[in-house]
Amino acid sequence: MTTFLIIDDHPLFREALGNAVRLAHPDARILEAMSIAEALHILTSEESIDLALLDLSLPDAAGFSGFLRLRETYPRLPVAIVSSEEDQNVVHEALSLGAAGYLPKSTSKRELAASIGRVLSGSISVPRDFIAAPNAGDKKTLEARLRELTPQQTRVLDLMRRGFQNKQIALELQLAESTVKAHVTEILRKLRLYSRNKAVIEIGKIDLPAPRQRQSRIDHG
């Protein structure tokens, strides 16, 4: 069963969002919070929430502060932002901070349901008229994220980029295939990319730092 957490201080919006969610998932379990504090409280006892829908303006949060507090405590919780703010810069910032989607409040119930479906399936949902970021910014953030990878993850990514499949990567690095799979998952998470092919394409656009040879754990670098 799919569980949603709706964080909004306006009862009417909560109800509307709930209806949109049920349109896509009739048997969804829907939890409601009126503030970040209440959301955090709910999250302490509810470990399996599939998607949080967050209003940016709450009694105890302005701008992205509430989103960041959620993210800090529950980094793996997918959070889609629901807001009446449709400024492209705001949308942009939301996505760069790691929001799973951005749903303008002007969206119809039907579109909202479709967006929720997209987010749950792992892609990012953005307003229809949203224009993707220019390459420069993307490249910078991607390079920054690349630096978060561990050496082993960098090696796996390098082979991924060259078109190796998991089994081949495992053979090349002398690992079990399952280990490679785990690395791939972590790589995609760190790079905030949502499919292996996407990662290969995106990484192909920039230069990957050459993976270092494996050596002893004592690194005098």
Add this chain to the structure above:
DNA sequence: CGCGGGCCGTTTCAGGATAA
């Protein structure tokens, strides 16, 4: 056309080794 099997990719969980 629908169904089942196999392959692939993703995710989660758990355990050991090591660094702080």
Add this chain to the structure above:
DNA sequence: TTATCCTGAAACGGCCCGCG
């Protein structure tokens, strides 16, 4: 001691392909 990294097993879903 706690946190991080690496590793592996297992379950799940999507896709394709052969079969009836």
